[in-house]
Amino acid sequence: GIFMIRNAVGRCIGMTDQSNDYQVMEEPQCLNDNTNYLFQQITVSSGHYQFVNVHFGKYLGTESCPSSDGDVVEGVNTGGGTCITRLKART
Numbered sequence: 001g002i003f004m005i006r007n008a009v010g011r012c013i014g015m016t017d018q019s020n021d022y023q024v025m026e027e028p029q030c031l032n033d034n035t036n037y038l039f040q041q042i043t044v045s046s047g048h049y050q051f052v053n054v055h056f057g058k059y060l061g062t063e064s065c066p067s068s069d070g071d072v073v074e075g076v077n078t079g080g081g082t083c084i085t086r087l088k089a090r091t
Contacts, residue, residue: 002038002054004030012037013060015053015075022058022075050084059084 058075061084
């Protein structure tokens with residue numbers, strides 16, 4: 001499915017190019033018609049997902065792997081060195 005993602009304080013998560021260093025941004029409201037705010041959910045394993053931005057084709061992830069608290073979430077390519085499968089859905 002295609003989703004809009006909100007962070008813990010209810011702000012909408014989107015992605016911006018920032019001269020090809022794909023940054024994750026947060027906004028007070030979701031922009032429904034802007035594909036920068038849409039993410040495709042890909043099931044990886046039981047309760048774990050990857051999310052790829054519809055507009056840029058970059059995954060929500062971190063540059064370092066394993067990731068740790070405080071790492072910046074940004075748009076990354078799938079593949080070596082990046083962590084993109086650490087996201088777990090809340091129930």
